[in-house]
Amino acid sequence: MMLVIDKPAGLPVHHGPPARRREMAVLTDHLDALRFGLPRRPEAAHRLxxxxxxxxxxxxxxxxxxxxNRMFRDGRIGKSYWAIVQGGPAGDEGLIDLPLARRSPERGWWMKVDPAGLPSQTRYRVLGRGRTVHGPVAWLALEPLTGRTHQLRVHCQASGWPMLGDEIYGEAPRDGGPGLQLHARAVTVPLYRKREPIHVEAPPPPHMLAALRACGWSG
Structure with a gap:
């Protein structure tokens, strides 16, 4: 029925605008290698x-x-993300409830908080705090209750603690930054009615390890 892969940072899932299509390979260029005997290649059921x-x-x-698609539409698939943010929330857990809309037609998928936008909610929990060369940071577990584009990144930035390495909504330079510190840690899929949900976790990527360890992660 499905595969769950560990997508590396820097690899787009789909082709972007036509002007950018020659820039780099995308995940969909490689899906034929994952047929494993089926006549058709698999397809991405969501985006990262x-x-x-x-x-x-x-x-x-x-x-x-x-x-x-039905399970995503009905909110039955659980998704959990790890993020390293600059500063961090005052409390150890909470709910971000801020509607989002596109920033402008010229900005493509870039988003902003907008009272007239679509309802958007993110639950967060602090897993650790620490300090890196970029200053004080916090390690968060983020659960998107809605699925808006760039939701987690905009919600963190609007809350006053942008994600470390975010070139669009944070303070990271376009070149030479630490890389976006956002990782799709786990998914939980109730694929079969009479079985336990399938839970899959992906190990954090190399570019997040230093900050995670500074916040107390010992993996």
């Missing part, structure tokens, strides 16, 4: 930003894609 690493669900055939 180019610079976000971690769990990405692929549907192996049209029936699987239809079922996965």
């Amino acid at each position: 930003d180019k610079d976000t690493s971690g769990c990405l669900i692929l549907g192996r055939h049209p029936r699987a894609m239809a079922e996965l």
